[in-house]
Amino acid sequence: MRHLSIHLASIAPLEFYRGEQPSLPALEMLTCHGSAVPFTLVGDSAIFETVAQGNISFAQQRLAGEQRQPENLDSGFWYCADPVYLQADRDQVLLTHPISIQIKNSEADALIEAFNQLFKEDGVELWRAMSEGIEEGDGSAERWYLRSERPWLLSTTSLDHAENQSIRELLPQGEDALRWSKLISEVEMLFFANPINQQRSERRAPLISGIWLWGEQKVESRNATPWSILLGEHPLLKGACSLSGVAQVGLPDLLEEVINTQSNTLIVVDELLQQQRTGAHHEIPPLLQALEQTLFAPALAALKQGKIDQFSIQPANGEAYKIKRRDLMRFWRRSKPVWHEV
Numbered sequence: 020m021r022h023l024s025i026h027l028a029s030i031a032p033l034e035f036y037r038g039e040q041p042s043l044p045a046l047e048m049l050t051c052h053g054s055a056v057p058f059t060l061v062g063d064s065a066i067f068e069t070v071a072q073g074n075i076s077f078a079q080q081r082l083a084g085e086q087r088q089p090e091n092l093d094s095g096f097w098y099c100a101d102p103v104y105l106q107a108d109r110d111q112v113l114l115t116h117p118i119s120i121q122i123k124n125s126e127a128d129a130l131i132e133a134f135n136q137l138f139k140e141d142g143v144e145l146w147r148a149m150s151e152g153i154e155e156g157d158g159s160a161e162r163w164y165l166r167s168e169r170p171w172l173l174s175t176t177s178l179d180h181a182e183n184q185s186i187r188e189l190l191p192q193g194e195d196a197l198r199w200s201k202l203i204s205e206v207e208m209l210f211f212a213n214p215i216n217q218q219r220s221e222r223r224a225p226l227i228s229g230i231w232l233w234g235e236q237k238v239e240s241r242n243a244t245p246w247s248i249l250l251g252e253h254p255l256l257k258g259a260c261s262l263s264g265v266a267q268v269g270l271p272d273l274l275e276e277v278i279n280t281q282s283n284t285l286i287v288v289d290e291l292l293q294q295q296r297t298g299a300h301h302e303i304p305p306l307l308q309a310l311e312q313t314l315f316a317p318a319l320a321a322l323k324q325g326k327i328d329q330f331s332i333q334p335a336n337g338e339a340y341k342i343k344r345r346d347l348m349r350f351w352r353r354s355k356p357v358w359h360e361v
């Protein structure tokens with residue numbers, strides 16, 4: 020293998036560890052000895068920056084990675100329209116990520132059906148990847164798409180950037196902004212009155228307030244993917260494989276198996292961010308500890324032994340790191356916890 024790269028969708032801030040700071044000597048050595056460059060994207064936006072394919076939009080690539088494709092995939096214009104909770108807080112409205120509000124498949128399907136019944140004559144419809152083979156908790160309930168018969172002349176803000184932020188300055192801008200504002204106001208009233216949200220309110224769960232339109236973003240001038248193998252389960256990763264023909268498999272039990280292929284390989288790990296968003300903070304330290312044993316330590320050993328020429332990692336702490344074997348000779352560089360940089 021010539022180049023091994025690991026992308027972590029998020030390293031949680033220090034306060035998330037609740038006193039259980041994991042021991043990550045291999046990861047710390049790799050980051051302190053490597054050369055660092057700014058990399059401030061997190062979440063799905065960071066993954067897309069890493070695996071974007073050609074002139075394909077975020078929405079198109081994520082859609083290509085879903086377990087099932089819409090029958091009318093080749094008609095109209097597709098956008099991400101993810102369900103969100105909009106919470107009034109004094110003089111602002113804050114957006115909560117769909118993963119954090121834990122939407123059931125049945126809830127998603129009911130609201131999508133209500134939307135499509137109301138707007139069926141307006142040239143727009145909602146869709147999500149639902150089928151009998153998709154189980155609860157696979158993430159498809161939080162990933163919705165809007166198909167429009169004509170393009171929306173809008174510039175939108177990514178869901179990752181809008182998460183936990185006031186949406187006042189982040190709403191879609193452009194020629195169709197007023198038209199979208201009118202539509203989304205109707206959607207919010209429709210969803211609020213739906214029995215699904217009445218039931219969620221009774222059990223004190225966050226409401227599914229509306230949808231967040233985004234995903235027209237592209238990474239321009241991207242050449243063919245430099246990776247021969249992509250490892251991970253994220254839809255953006257699967258979409259990259261579907262669009263490029265690159266092999267995609269799940270995360271390996273033994274990294275040595277991947278190293279022995281002598282292929283340029285990218286590994287995407289997004290479980291850390293999922294646990295942050297669902298509040299499962301107690302699961303973060305053991306997962307990081309497991310990644311230290313299965314990914315970081317074997318990668319460091321392979322670099323020392325010359326089995327890989329270059330290792331890179333994006334730990335979502337504001338920087339990306341590249342390290343070659345000769346960089347390990349910089350013994351004077353002291354290791355420090357990665358999360359202190361968050």
